[in-house]
């Protein structure tokens with residue numbers, strides 16, 4: 241998958257599409273396989289980038305087990321009292337029980353920088369279905385498989401014994417523990433849809449046309465063109481050593497203003513160092529490429545890269561996975 245961060249509006253439609261489809265059973269209420277966080281920010285789970293995991297120089301790097309509180313609990317609200325309690329304006333919606341101190345989108349729109357040069361952008365995340373999955377290597381039960389046919393990384397819940405070594409090992413902290421079922425669970429890349437030629441729910445529902453789907457080696461598809469041909473999309477934290485298969489087109493930003501309020505093009509609004517810390521040094525080449533391709537289109541020339549990113553035809557984003565799910569008779573097992 242490729243996600244264009246210049247088009248994400250942080251609406252969470254992807255998050256809800258995933259939630260409705262996959263994480264409504266018991267024990268899954270605090271699970272958000274798809275998250276969208278404001279960056280710079282502490283993310284979901286809180287401070288996940290400091291929790292370790294993955295590989296360093298080919299060797300497994302120790303990782304921390306994120307707690308349920310780090311992810312954020314599924315809070316219960318006093319709906320009954322507000323809507324049916326007959327108390328009128330004297331009550332308002334409040335969390336029942338312990339006061340929460342973190343949640344999946346807690347620091348929304350806070351970002352960084354000082355007025356008038358504040359900045360932020362949204363970072364949607366799913367399991368990266370890595371080529372070298374740290375979760376798979378860490379599982380002593382061999383309960384995690386990377387499928388030969390499509391590269392999807394899946395947890396076999398019949399084999400899982402809930403040891404949670406996978407949660408410690410995943411440097412992206414994209415695995416949840418189901419306390420009711422006592423198994424680890426995570427994004428399944430909508431494999432039952434993919435098998436039927438239907439794009440992932442998060443991608444199909446995205447109103448921003450942010451998400452491209454397809455096989456990396458399909459030279460007619462958008463992933464190969466964006467990642468390999470144009471080299472315009474990069475993995476998040478490549479230094480974690482898992483070879484992620486979700487790639488990001490990095491965010492451009494409006495220009496800065498100087499003390500007099502004039503446009504100051506001498507340095508970018510989003511500091512280069514910050515983007516390099518997320519996507520590695522190649523991010524600077526991608527930003528330069530995007531700017532030069534944008535300049536071409538402004539001068540009336542054609543740019544295949546800009547055309548791809550604009551995604552004039554919605555279905556072209558899905559690399560052949562463009563079947564309408566309404567045409568399928570889904571069988572619930």
Ligand code: SF4
Nearest residue numbers: 367368370374375410
């Ligand atoms: S992102 Fe984490 S859970 Fe997903 S395949 Fe990679 S290591 Fe495993």
Ligand code: SF4
Nearest residue numbers: 248251252254446448
């Ligand atoms: S649905 Fe699309 S635009 Fe909305 S938050 Fe998700 S990726 Fe961003």
